[in-house]
Amino acid sequence: MSVTVNIPADMEVVYEYPRSMNKVYTHYCPGCPHGILHRLIAEVIDELGIQDRCIGVAPVGCSVLIYKYFNVDFVEAAHGRAPAMATGIKRTNPDKIVFTYQGDGDMAAIGTAEAIHAANRGERLTTVFVNNAIYGMTGGQMAPTTLPGMVTTSTPMGRDVRLAGYPVPMSEILAQTKGAVYITRQMALDLPSIVKTKKAIKRAFMAQMADLGYSSVEVLSTCNTNWNMSPWDSMVWAKEHMVPTFPLGDFKMTDEVRALKVR
Amino acid sequence: MAKELLKGNVAxxxxxxxxxxxxxxxxxxxxxxxxxxxxxxxxxxxxxVFLQAESEVAAINMVYGAACTGVRVMTSTSGPGFSLMTEGLSYIAGSEVPVVVVNMMRGGPGLGNIQPAQADYALMVHTVGHGDFHAIVLAPANIQELIDMVGLAFDLAEKYRTVVYIAGDGSLGQMMESAELPPMKPLPTERPAWATIGAKDREPNAITSLFLGAEPLEAWNLHLQKKLAQIKENEVRWQEYQTEDADLLMVAYGTVGRICTSVMREARKQGLRVGLLRPQTLWPFPAARLNELAGQVRGILVSEMSAGQMLADVERAVAGKCPVAFHGRLGGVFPMVDELLAELKKLDQEVSK
Incomplete structure (x- = not known):
């Protein structure tokens, strides 16, 4: 399934497939933003020149097979345990660059303890935290970030906050820890926001490379399949409904992180 | 190296x-x-590297991460903490990375108490978390053996890329006795080829326990079972005491195995020809040797600080060749020499009828 293009010698390369990605088809549903986010991370790894010393920690969820798509070393964590596993890797290999890719259930439900403590210890790790307000792989159940009133397969009448509590503001929580140096929430729902998200991911990796502390980039995303919407409608819906609950912006950026020259 | 007075946990x-x-x-x-x-x-x-984790769940997953990079890594815990670690241990077993875990067992179930016990036998010996697997389970009876088994545990873990447990109990961890530590070995300078330490000048490594298809996962399981069969073939360890002329046999491990050496000496003074088989590996279990001895002796007495968890493995090994009696104490109570002596006499009378 690989594609080979022969470039004539007299032509300049202005675009190429990221070296840190494998040329394979992903298993994601049509319209799913995971592929976009994988690509942004791969471009950042390429641009920072860290492909040969980068180790990714795969989550449980739709992106459980992420290691098939990246041309970097990967380990597969249990659901929610990626920050602990990444801690074990980074502490024993401080010269490597370690990142976790986690969903909302992983980060804000089953793995809340591991996430907060990794951040609080200031582990030199980078997390890309994909928030689509639903459990995708298990078939559309309520996530910790499901919006009040939102219908899922485990909240058939809509999320009743008296029964199921409120959406967990994970980035706001992580920003309270002293060990976190860069905590931001972005969205990947249109071209400008995708460009901004890439810059945030790059800053988060650079914070780790500069040995500053823990960084996390939350990305508001969609699940058109389990939201029962077209890809386009899901992007519009996320902007209209998720952003008011999960405001975008930097919740923590230390002066050292701010001073990083992110191009 | 000279002998020194050492506490089990420090040792x-x-x-x-x-x-x-x-x-x-x-x-x-x-x-x-x-x-x-x-x-x-x-x-x-x-x-x-030393790190105090936020929980045993986190600790075992940190161990898992470090093990994936090919370093020598361990953790230690006791019953309730071991229960929490079973999730991570299943992943570790399923992805074939070498890990050593020490469990200084305490009384259960639940919060139980902090007294010595052997009631985690089934949890440690019969499975590793969810799924089909066995860890190698080493069972030291004194502090010198505990020390010696640490080196063995690392060697076996790395040789077979597997999980190795050291099954001690609270008394072994807490008591002090004279023992000799090994000399300081240099740290390994190389990492194994499978380690995830960055894809420098090679194709990327992926360490996972995920096999989505039924047939691929069955094939992976068969690979794991083949490894377990090799371990069963090569790594059974036990110690025998005066079995040559024994017509009654005791089977006990760890601290209770040590108590049984006193029972055996006392019984022999009183004219009973008693021997002892002390498993040093609980998995693989010395079943074949036990089956042989079952054909030699008139009866077997099993003792544990549990309600009889190893007993099931003994009965399976003996396969009806001779009567098997049991004496266990629960909740952190030791079986004492006089109790076990009385049980031996009872067994002697029953098999003499």
Whole structure:
């Protein structure tokens, strides 16, 4: 399934497939933003020149097979345990660059303890935290970030906050820890926001490379399949409904992180 | 190296340091916390990795992450903490990375108490978390053996890329006795080819326990079972005491095995020809040798600090060849010499009828 293009010698390369990605088809549903986010991370790894010393920690969820798509070393964590596993890797290999890719259930439900403590210890790790307000792989159940009133397969009448509590503001929580140096929430729902998200991911990796502390980039995303919407409608819906609950912006950026020259 | 007076928990921790321990992740729990305390100082002195985790769940996953990069890594805990670690241990087993875990068992179920017990036998010996797997389970009976088994545990874990448990109990962790530590070994300088340490000048490594298809996962399981069969073939360990002329046999491990050596001496003074088989590996279990001895003796007495968890493995090995009696104490109580002597006499009378 690989594609080979022969470039004539007299032509300049202005675009190429990221070296840190494998040329394979992903298993994601049509319209799913995971592929976009994988690509942004791969471009950042390429641009920072860290492909040969980068180790990714795969989550449980739709992106459980992420290691098939990246041309970097990967380990597969249990659901929610990626920050602990990444801690074990980074502490024993401080010269490597370690990142976790986690969903909302992983980060804000089953793995809340591991996430907060990794951040609080200031582990030199980078997390890309994909928030689509639903459990995708298990078939559309309520996530910790499901919006009040939102219908899922485990909240058939809509999320009743008296029964199921409120959406967990994970980035706001992580920003309270002293060990976190860069905590931001972005969205990947249109071209400008995708460009901004890439810059945030790059800053988060650079914070780790500069040995500053823990960084996390939350990305508001969609699940058109389990939201029962077209890809386009899901992007519009996320902007209209998720952003008011999960405001975008930097919740923590230390002066050292701010001073990083992110191009 | 000279003998010195050592506490069990400190002894195994220091033995691990001298056997090239590169990283330790743990969470305090009585009765093994002295190991964590010792390593909190020693590992930093030696510029190695020590981290007190936020839970045993996190600790075992830190161990998992470090093990994926090919370093010598361990954790230690006791019953309730071990229960929490079973999730991570299943992943570790399923992805074939070498890990050593010490469990200084305490009384259960639930919070139980902090007295010595052997009631985690089934949990440690019959499975590793969810799924089909066995860890190698080493069962030391004194502090010298505990020290010696640390080096063995690392070697076996790395040889077979598997999980190795050291099954001690609270008394082994807490007591002090004279023992000799090994000399300091240099740390390994190379990492294994499968380690995830960055895809430098090679194709990327992926360490996972995920096999989505039924047939691929069955094939992976068969691969794991083949490894377990090799371990069963090569790594059964036990110690026998005066079995040559024995017509009654005791079977016990760890601290109870040690108590049984006193029982045996006392019984022999009183004219009973008693022998002892003390399994040093609980998995693989010395079933074949036990089956042989069952054909020689008139009866077997099993003793454990549990309601009879190893008993099932003994009965399976004996396969009806002779009567098997049991005497266990629960909740952190030791079976005492006089109790076991009385049980032996009872067994002697029953098999003499």
């Amino acid at each position: 195994f921790a220091e033995a691990a340091v001298r056997n090239g321990l590169q990283a330790y992740f743990g969470y305090p729990i009585t009765p093994q916390s002295e190991a964590l305390e010792h390593l909190s100082k020693r590992m930093l002195e030696l510029d190695r």
